Amino acid sequence: MKTMTKRTTVYLDPALHKALRLQSVETSRSVSELINDAVRDELAEDVADLSAFETRKNEPVVEFEDFVKGLKLDGTL
Numbered sequence: 032m033k034t035m036t037k038r039t040t041v042y043l044d045p046a047l048h049k050a051l052r053l054q055s056v057e058t059s060r061s062v063s064e065l066i067n068d069a070v071r072d073e074l075a076e077d078v079a080d081l082s083a084f085e086t087r088k089n090e091p092v093v094e095f096e097d098f099v100k101g102l103k104l105d106g107t108l
Contacts, residue, residue: 041066 102108
């Protein structure tokens with residue numbers, strides 16, 4: 032069964048485009064496959080981040096300044 036795909040235009044930095052083309056040749060995969068995998072990985076990371084936020088939402092909040100003061104007090108900084 033063939034997966035439906037959508038065509039889109041993406042503007043890439045020339046150096047990134049060259050790197051993708053080279054990686055495509057080296058891995059025998061299309062540039063589209065490489066980009067799709069990169070986007071999937073990025074979105075999966077976002078899902079993991081959102082899950083971590085949900086898990087930690089009830090943890091106490093520590094202000095940045097207080098955190099730095101604590102690091103100085105315990106000798107870390």
